[in-house]
Amino acid sequence: MNKINIEDIRKYFPIYNNNPDFHYLDNAATSLKPSVVIDAMNDYYENYGVNIHRGVYKMSYLASTAYEDARSKVAKFINADDREVVFCRNASEGLNQIDLMLAKTLKSGDHVLSTPLEHHSSILPWQNVASVGIILDYIDLDEDYRITLNNIKAKITDNTKVLAITYASNTMGYITDIKDIISYAHQKGILVVLDAAQYIPHAKVDVKDIDCDFLAFSAHKMFGPTGIGVFYGKYNLLKKLAPVYYGGDMNNDVDFYKTEIKKPPYCFETGTPAIAEAIGLAKAIEFIEAVGYDQIQKVEKNLLDYAHSKLKEIKDVIIYNPNTDLGIINFNIKDVHPHDAATIFDNYNVALRAGHHCAQLVSRTLGVNGTLRASIYVYNTKEDIDALVDGIKETISFFKQF
Numbered sequence: 583m584n585k586i587n588i589e590d591i592r593k594y595f596p597i598y599n600n601n602p603d604f605h606y607l608d609n610a611a612t613s614l615k616p617s618v619v620i621d622a623m624n625d626y627y628e629n630y631g632v633n634i635h636r637g638v639y640k641m642s643y644l645a646s647t648a649y650e651d652a653r654s655k656v657a658k659f660i661n662a663d664d665r666e667v668v669f670c671r672n673a674s675e676g677l678n679q680i681d682l683m684l685a686k687t688l689k690s691g692d693h694v695l696s697t698p699l700e701h702h703s704s705i706l707p708w709q710n711v712a713s714v715g716i717i718l719d720y721i722d723l724d725e726d727y728r729i730t731l732n733n734i735k736a737k738i739t740d741n742t743k744v745l746a747i748t749y750a751s752n753t754m755g756y757i758t759d760i761k762d763i764i765s766y767a768h769q770k771g772i773l774v775v776l777d778a779a780q781y782i783p784h785a786k787v788d789v790k791d792i793d794c795d796f797l798a799f800s801a802h803k804m805f806g807p808t809g810i811g812v813f814y815g816k817y818n819l820l821k822k823l824a825p826v827y828y829g830g831d832m833n834n835d836v837d838f839y840k841t842e843i844k845k846p847p848y849c850f851e852t853g854t855p856a857i858a859e860a861i862g863l864a865k866a867i868e869f870i871e872a873v874g875y876d877q878i879q880k881v882e883k884n885l886l887d888y889a890h891s892k893l894k895e896i897k898d899v900i901i902y903n904p905n906t907d908l909g910i911i912n913f914n915i916k917d918v919h920p921h922d923a924a925t926i927f928d929n930y931n932v933a934l935r936a937g938h939h940c941a942q943l944v945s946r947t948l949g950v951n952g953t954l955r956a957s958i959y960v961y962n963t964k965e966d967i968d969a970l971v972d973g974i975k976e977t978i979s980f981f982k983q984f
């Protein structure tokens with residue numbers, strides 16, 4: 583794709599044509615989809631929508647090639663080898679698979695260290711295996727609720743075997759200083775499972791540079807379709823792990839009681855995969871490259887500064903992450919329940935998220951019942967922020983009556 587001119591960006595998103603007054607500020611939940619992604623998926627269904635890896639006919643070859651090309655596209659995008667890229671349903675499922683496979687290599691009494699900034703997908707799979715004796719432990723955050731290497735060091739013990747950590751928080755928008763953390767973890771023989779779901783829509787992931795052992799993300803937060811995600815693992819580690827799922831397509835030779843499974847990544851992808859979605863993800867990557875992370879970050883920073891300047895003027899707004907690294911504003915309106923506020927915002931066609939944002943440890947740490955979260959992506963405009971501000975003012979005056 584040719585470089586995308588940022589002034590034209592909304593034209594790529596049919597949802598804006600169909601809903602001209604839509605102020606979408608729930609991008610941390612999922613991104614909108616450009617027509618190139620939708621078209622690529624329709625093209626597969628309309629022109630070569632058959633199964634992969636199995637057929638010997640031309641069309642199956644075409645579909646298989648498109649699917650494997652998508653894998654190569656992802657691999658290049660995150661600087662991995664094709665064999666290290668496993669397609670799965672989403673970040674949650676990727677993290678579950680990684681954690682369940684790693685759990686089989688751990689013994690009772692081993693520790694998994696994590697953080698209170700995690701999305702539930704990063705910690706609940708470990709809580710799940712805690713019942714077989716694996717101990718889940720958490721670091722303390724610093725006074726700004728950030729993850730620091732020193733606080734990680736303070737919690738590492740001889741039993742710590744895995745660090746399950748977020749690359750960017752979906753509630754506070756903090757980016758983790760991951761390179762130093764991974765380097766330290768490796769000195770201590772600890773494997774690092776990185777949740778990149780919230781980072782990859784906004785910044786370049788280079789798995790070799792950061793040297794993470796495992797990583798997962800979803801396509802749908804980065805212009806891609808729902809129903810597909812990726813987990814990455816270093817090949818030397820992947821080849822030692824036993825898959826969680828068994829069935830069609832992941833094996834070479836099946837006998838009555840014994841099966842020879844394929845090499846990674848194929849042994850981890852059993853059954854018919856999300857073929858159209860893989861093709862859509864490849865297009866989403868092309869789209870990100872055509873927009874450029876530099877432009878994405880610039881737009882987000884400008885809009886965030888604009889939003890902060892407007893919100894500062896409203897005294898009943900409490901912002902919990904004024905120093906966020908991403909375009910995420912985590913806030914409350916004094917004496918108004920976040921769900922009540924979100925309902926009023928809807929009258930202004932402002933879509934944002936209210937509640938715990940699947941990261942309830944953050945709410946607990948902040949000592950709040952829930953928050954509002956406005957999250958910005960590259961197609962947002964000052965009008966979206968103005969609509970949010972109008973919604974907040976309306977909410978305040980509405981609740982002042984009572």
Ligand SMILES: Cc1ncc(COP(=O)(O)O)c(C=O)c1O
Nearest residue numbers: 672673674701703752779780800
């Ligand atoms: C940081 C983080 N990790 C993991 C996930 C889970 O992603 P999914 O729901 O696509 O599995 C999310 C989704 O909000 C997220 O923000």
